[in-house]
Amino acid sequence: xxxxxxxxxxxxxHYGDFQALFGVDIDIKQGETIAIIGxxxxxxxxxxxxxxxxxxxxxxAIKLRGESIGDLSAPEVLERGISMVPEGRRLFPSxxxxxxxxIGAHTRTGNGVWNLAxxxxxxxxxxxxxxxxxxxxxxxxxxxxxxxxxxxxxxxxLLCDELSLGLAPVVIKEIYASFPTIKExxxxxVVVEQDIGQAMKVADRVFCMMExxxxxxxxxxxxxxxxxxxxxxxxxx
Amino acid sequence: xxxxxxxTRLLQxxxxxxxxxxxxxxxxxxxxxxxxxxxxxxxxxxxxxWNLLAGFAGMVSVGxxxxxxxxxxxxxxxxxxxxLDPVIGIAVGGITAMILAxxxxxxxxRLAGAYFAIGTWVAAEITRLCFAQWKALGGGTGxxxxxxxxxxxxxxxxIKSWLGGSSSAxxxxxxxxxxxxxxxxxxxxxxLFLKSRMGLGLQSLRDNEEAACSVxxxxxxxxxxxxxxxxxxxxxxxxxxxxxxxxxxxxAAFSVVDWTAFVxxxxxxxxxxxxxxxxxxxxxxxxxxxxxADYGTVYLIVxxxxxxxxxxxxxxxxxxxxxxxxxxxxxxxxxxxxxxNQAH
Numbered sequence: 001x002x003x004x005x006x007x008x009x010x011x012x013x014h015y016g017d018f019q020a021l022f023g024v025d026i027d028i029k030q031g032e033t034i035a036i037i038g039x040x041x042x043x044x045x046x047x048x049x050x051x052x053x054x055x056x057x058x059x060x061a062i063k064l065r066g067e068s069i070g071d072l073s074a075p076e077v078l079e080r081g082i083s084m085v086p087e088g089r090r091l092f093p094s095x096x097x098x099x100x101x102x103i104g105a106h107t108r109t110g111n112g113v114w115n116l117a118x119x120x121x122x123x124x125x126x127x128x129x130x131x132x133x134x135x136x137x138x139x140x141x142x143x144x145x146x147x148x149x150x151x152x153x154x155x156x157x158l159l160c161d162e163l164s165l166g167l168a169p170v171v172i173k174e175i176y177a178s179f180p181t182i183k184e185x186x187x188x189x190v191v192v193e194q195d196i197g198q199a200m201k202v203a204d205r206v207f208c209m210m211e212x213x214x215x216x217x218x219x220x221x222x223x224x225x226x227x228x229x230x231x232x233x234x235x236x237x
Numbered sequence: 238x239x240x241x242x243x244x245t246r247l248l249q250x251x252x253x254x255x256x257x258x259x260x261x262x263x264x265x266x267x268x269x270x271x272x273x274x275x276x277x278x279x280x281x282x283x284x285x286x287w288n289l290l291a292g293f294a295g296m297v298s299v300g301x302x303x304x305x306x307x308x309x310x311x312x313x314x315x316x317x318x319x320x321l322d323p324v325i326g327i328a329v330g331g332i333t334a335m336i337l338a339x340x341x342x343x344x345x346x347r348l349a350g351a352y353f354a355i356g357t358w359v360a361a362e363i364t365r366l367c368f369a370q371w372k373a374l375g376g377g378t379g380x381x382x383x384x385x386x387x388x389x390x391x392x393x394x395x396i397k398s399w400l401g402g403s404s405s406a407x408x409x410x411x412x413x414x415x416x417x418x419x420x421x422x423x424x425x426x427x428x429l430f431l432k433s434r435m436g437l438g439l440q441s442l443r444d445n446e447e448a449a450c451s452v453x454x455x456x457x458x459x460x461x462x463x464x465x466x467x468x469x470x471x472x473x474x475x476x477x478x479x480x481x482x483x484x485x486x487x488x489a490a491f492s493v494v495d496w497t498a499f500v501x502x503x504x505x506x507x508x509x510x511x512x513x514x515x516x517x518x519x520x521x522x523x524x525x526x527x528x529x530a531d532y533g534t535v536y537l538i539v540x541x542x543x544x545x546x547x548x549x550x551x552x553x554x555x556x557x558x559x560x561x562x563x564x565x566x567x568x569x570x571x572x573x574x575x576x577x578n579q580a581h
Contacts, residue, residue: 052451074450083452090448092441094510096571103441106434107453131571149452 003066005030005188006051006082006157011061011070013043013050013212020046022212028157033179033189035203037196039232043212044192045087048161052084053077064157079107081156087165087192089146091134098130100145104152112154113185119148122178140171147175151182158182161192176202196228210234245565252567259417263410264400271406271413275481277523278416282474283496284503284515285423286467291501292510293431294463295443297350300357301497303341303364304334304468306490308475310368313485316382318373323382324391327415327476334472337364338465346457346464358493365491379486387412387483412481419477423470424568428512430466431570435459440570443510502540506547508554512568517556 004027013021021043028034036044049055050070051062057070064080072080083104091100101119120127123144129137134145143163150158164172172195179202182189193199199206200220208216208231216223216231229235263271283301291297311333312326321329345356369377387393388404390411397407430436438454446456475496479485489495499522507518525543529536551558560566 054447054451073455075453075455078451078453086448086451090445090451092444092448094440094444095437099437099440099571103437103449103452103454106438153453 002029004028005032005065007063008047008051009061009063011047011050011057013046013055013057015046020212021050024209024212024214026207026214026217028188028190030156031183031186031188032204033183033191033202035199035206036190036192036209037194037199037206037228037232038209039194041211042209044209045161046212047209048084048159048190048192051077051159052082075107078153078155081154082159083150083153083155083157084159085143085146085150085161085163087161089139089142091142091145091149093133093135095134096131097126097134097137097145100134101126101148101152104149107153114151114154116152118185119151122181123148138171139167140174143167143171143175144178147178147182151187155187157190158187159190159192162194163191164193164195164198172198196232208232241564244563245567248565248567256421260414263413268402268406268409271409272481273523275409275413275416277519278413278420279474279478280499280503280522281515281519282416282420282423283471283500284507284519285420285427285512286470286474287497287500288504288509288512288515289427289430289463290467292504292514293436293439293443294460296460296464297354298345298357299354299493299497299501300341300345300359300361301467301471301500302491302493302495303337303357303361304471305475305478305496306361306365306368306487307337308334308472309479309485309490310371310374311472312476312479313374313380313382316386317380322391323386323476323480324415327473327480330476331469331473334475335465335469337472338468341468342461342464346460361491361493365487368491369487374485377487379484379489381484382480387480390480409481412477415477416474419470419473424512428568428570431512435462436570439463502544504554505544506554508556511554511556511560512570514554514556517559518554521555 007027008024011021011024012019024047036047038044046055050057053072053074053076059068059071061070063069064082069077069080092103095103098116101116125141126144126148129141134142137145147160163175176198179189191199191202203220205217205219206223207214208228210231216227259274262274283305287298287301308330311330312323315321315326315329316323341357341360345353345360348356374380387408390408392411393404393407396410397404400407400410431439438449438459441449441452442454442456442459450456475490479490503518503522504515505518506521507516508514525540526536529539547554553561
């Protein structure tokens with residue numbers, strides 16, 4: 001059995017006295033697309049923050065290719081190949097579109113498949129608006145800048161937190177249309193979604209979370225609509 | 238568009254001509270003008286350092302006078318206690334200020350926002366009280382440079398023989414040129430730093446610290462670098478200032494009004510977070526000072542009112558207002574992709 005790219009082992013997370021994650025175990029294989037679904041407050045974003053080092057943890061709670069990374073800072077985690085598209089995009093308002101992309105390569109030392117040219121190739125509209133402030137774009141374009149920024153570090157694992165939040169269905173479709181290219185170029189992807197239908201379309205495996213715990217796991221083919229409904233809303237079978 | 242490019246080119250030429258003229262001032266201008274412009278240049282150096290700290294790194298320090306004072310005292314210690322040349326004392330002043338920045342950062346970085354501002358102020362006051370205990374340099378009443386020190390310091394006899402006139406005038410010319418070089422070095426270093434990868438990280442940090450962390454920016458390391466480098470620049474300037482004053486006291490060297498409040502005013506009215514902002518700010522400040530010199534405290538009231546008006550109606554300062562209306566840019570911080578950078 002091959003070692004997973006990333007795995008969590010009894011991952012817990014706290015905001016002060018409030019415990020948000022209660023022993024989460026997930027694993028992500030090389031080249032896989034994982035969807036994490038769940039209602040508001042299920043702990044999906046907290047899980048992303050913990051993996052990316054924005055919330056400190058026990059060293060062995062998170063392993064990347066077998067290396068313990070749970071206690072590393074966000075920049076150290078990024079250097080090891082995990083980058084995130086944060087919820088709400090969080091573009092830098094004083095920077096242009098191009099500068100927002102360039103800052104994504106802040107920690108990069110060598111060459112990789114993702115650079116300005118390849119990001120512009122996937123999203124040509126960004127090249128036309130490269131000198132505009134990032135926050136002056138439409139919501140969908142801003143989301144593409146955020147994805148491009150995360151790709152600029154040439155990650156092995158791309159975490160996307162609530163990509164479709166506040167966007168029109170046609171825009172969401174356009175954004176997800178870029179995913180096959182991202183996968184082709186070697187990155188594994190984790191998508192945090194509230195939109196179950198969208199998550200099932202793109203994912204190889206799905207994890208459903210509720211109240212800080214994983215309540216269901218399987219491939220889209222394995223899981224029935226009823227099972228997902230029950231796990232998502234916490235209904236006992 | 239090409240009109241705008243031509244205007245920008247004209248502005249750059251104008252700035253270069255102004256710079257050339259500034260270098261010639263000790264040769265063609267009066268001694269009073271040299272002394273006045275020395276004051277302007279040193280205030281500009283302090284303002285640009287504070288601008289980097291507050292305007293670009295988001296660290297609103299009210300304790301920069303600590304570095305001015307430490308720079309000044311280190312220079313006096315070099316001259317009086319070690320018998321070194323004051324010009325060497327300037328370098329020692331900068332290094333000493335940078336060393337002081339290490340413990341100051343250690344404590345103040347645990348604070349944020351208004352607490353950071355208050356913390357730096359308290360640290361500066363503690364530093365002032367410590368230096369007031371240093372008996373070898375006059376304690377609370379301060380001390381003066383030994384008679385004739387500035388007239389014989391490195392470069393003064395050569396300048397005197399070249400320009401003619403008195404040794405005091407040559408000493409003023411030397412400190413003026415040192416201030417001009419330091420001002421230029423500060424501006425170029427700030428521009429190069431902000432155009433670098435670290436500068437982009439710094440600007441992202443100012444916009445959103447958590448998002449900056451998630452793209453790999455290390456906030457503590459970057460802020461510590463900026464804090465120490467600006468302390469170094471401020472310390473150099475402090476030492477230079479007090480070579481010209483030739484007397485140091487804890488009150489004068491650690492004055493929050495002279496070395497921090499005026500500096501904040503200059504940066505805010507000129508344009509905080511822009512490199513040309515402090516240049517505009519210091520020019521406005523100089524002319525206001527001249528204009529209102531005979532009106533006593535009215536001068537401070539007018540400065541305060543102007544500062545408030547700019548904060549209310551032109552948040553990006555006079556330079557921001559100018560660029561908004563004209564679209565002209567000077568010392569642009571726009572990042573170029575690596576391949577374009579190599580081509581330039």
